[in-house]
Amino acid sequence: MQITILGGGGFLGRKFAERLAAQGHLGGAPVTGLVLFDLAAPKPLAAPFPVTCLGGDVASLADVSAAIPPGTGLVVHLAAVVSAAAEADFDLGMRVNLHGTLAVIEACRKLDTPPRLLFTSSVASFGGGQSALLPDDARQVPTNSYGAQKAAAELLLQDASRKGFLDAVSIRLPTVIVRPGRPNKAASSFFSAILREPLLGLKTPLPVEDAFRVWVCSPRRAVDWLFHAAVMDTAPLGVDRGINPPGLAVSVGEMLAALSTAERALVKREPDPAIAAIVGGWPAEFAATRARALGFAPQEGVPEILAAFRADDLEATRADRGL
Template identity: 70%
Template sequence: MHITILGGGGFLGRKLAARLAREGQLDGRRVTALTLFDLNTPVPPAEAPFPIRTLAGDVTDRAALAEAIPPQTEVIFHLAAVVSAAAEADFDLGMKVNLHGTLAVLDTCRTLPKPPRVVFTSSVASFGGGQGAMVPDDGRQVPANSYGAQKAIGELLLQDASRRGFLDAVCIRLPTVMVRPGRPNKAASSFVSAVLREPLLGLPATCPVEEDFAVWICSPRRAVEWFLYAATMDTAPLGLDRGINPPGASVSVAQMLAALPQEARRLVSFVPDTTIQAIVSGWPAAFTAERARRLGFSEQEPLTEVVRAFIEDDLEATRAERATG
């Protein structure tokens, strides 16, 4: 099985690649080759039982995509994106990568001899409703930001491409992923990881929202589990609707801080940021996610385990990266 990860240099792309390299198979089938593609050349896992290609290129470049997605490709993980606050600040860049990049992926899939499975990372930002919303599985996508609109459009394009037989898509509307390793990024939700990651590193952190602000979250481990499941699941029960609201968890900032050691909590201060608040206040904080459970998607682990997983998987590497950066 030949697999391509678009956005293979990002933190979820790296974790997904490492998992594939460690296991060497997907749903009982041997992985024969893996291509990692990103704007900058991705760093491959140290060891793998199959060849790994690493390519740099623009996701809107058809020629670059043709190299990243050769004819034998069976599974494409489309993780490449410009994140929320960056897409809001630069409309043209968001449209280029999030919309036209997805169109370029669709067009490349049409050239393959066999329609590939495409696992597309959409987002809870494609919904509105704010803190009081409990989004049902058939909830209408009314995004309150450009990033969410671009992701919703991408979903519709891939849904129609699946109907026409060009590809076989599963669109996962990712919750806010925490705890992200490394440094803060340009996502509006970056503070969700920062209020845990920075204190665990012994560094101060600021929170732009109130303690009672709630977020629909998932862990990196759970996100990778969902990707792998989506790559091989039976898509017949999905019908035309290829969008999945996976079973994340709704947690408040206060609950996040309570998961920290007491001395670490003292490093978090509350500094309102109206720009961030304007983006994240429209995101719903809870989803029913019953359809995903019926389809076999695994449940999000408790918040204490999310923090423990970051400490086990990423804390020391993040500490080393931040010390040398």
Template identity: 85%
Template structure:
């Protein structure tokens, strides 16, 4: 089995690759080769199988074709420009999030056997805001360029799947917390920062109120969902290949309550109208009924999320930050 991770240098791509390396196979099948592809060459990975590390442009059909060679069984399409960056730079967001997806379709349709494609879409492809509890059949009405690009990519991939060019599962990821490393340009970056920075002993701004609710998942659970989607029976999906996975609806105040008083004191209120304007339109909760029936595991509570971060990423984050 050959597997490709587009966005293999990103934090979820690295975690997915490490999990595959630890397990040595997927669904009982050994991995013959793993390709990690990103804008910069991904870091080396110790694995019991060959690992190719490629640098390239996901919007380049030629570059993506090199990353998805003949015999590829599974493509994890994680490559993206994040929300606030896509909103600030429309051309960059379109190039990576939309035209990059077209390059993935082009690469997959050239393979003799259509591969399973796991695409990471986003809750940002929906509207509804703080009062929403969206059912599975809710329409995608994004209020930002990132969400629009993700929704458009979903539709194009689903049509390619319908035509037999690939076998798609689109997972509309919740906000993933706690992200290791440093803050990034995602509008939702603060959701990780208000937990991660206090654990590092650092102050951090809070751009929304403590009553702000958000739909979240942990990196561990996200990788679980990716691996399940890579091997699940897709026949029950029909032509609707989008899945709202069972994340966790939680308020900022509830997240802060999981910190010690000293840690919580490091989070300072600093309203940001731009950030609030982007994330305020995202739904606060999904029913996720379909995903549960399809075998996607639900997200555990905030204490479990924090425990996983301490175990998996706190030490590495300290080292990365020179602490």
């Protein structure tokens, strides 16, 4: 199977690629080649199959078509401008998050056989805020530009699936913690930072109250969901290609309780109304009944999330940060 990862230079794209390289197959089908595509060409990856690393513009049909060669059976579409950045720069968010998805659809239409396409959507495509526990049939009513762009892209992919251009599964990822590396421009970046930075011995601001609740998942579980979606039977999805995976509803205070006393002392309460306004509109919890019935594994607790970060990413993050 030939596979393409758009956004292959990001941390989830890299983790997906590394797992592919380690196992050499997907659902029992040997991987025959992998394309990693991002704004700048991703770092090379050692694998038992050919790996091509390309840089380009996800909103350019020519660039995306080059990244999705004939014979591609799976496209993992992770490329995105994150939440706060999309809110600050509307044109950039529209170009990457919406027009980029249109380019991906057009590139897939050129293939002789429609590929499976995995799209990472977001809980930001919903509203509801702290009081919400959303059922699977909840309407997507985003309260930010990023969420609106993700919801629009989902509808386009859903229709492209109906038309037979591709076979999409849109996974509305919870906030992913703990992200390795450095803080980014996502409004939700602080949810990782309040765990990651103290583990590195660094101070970090907390822009919301300790009682603030958030729907989260670990990088490990996010990759698990992508692998499951890559090989699942999509017939039971029907026209509705959106999945609310079974994340974990947790408060900031419960997250901090998993740290030591000395680590918690490094988290400084610094209210930020702009950040709070963005994340405050996101739902705090989803029922995720459909996803469980479709075989998506539930997220484990915060101690397990921290243990996974320590095992998988802490030392690499320490080295990357020069600590």
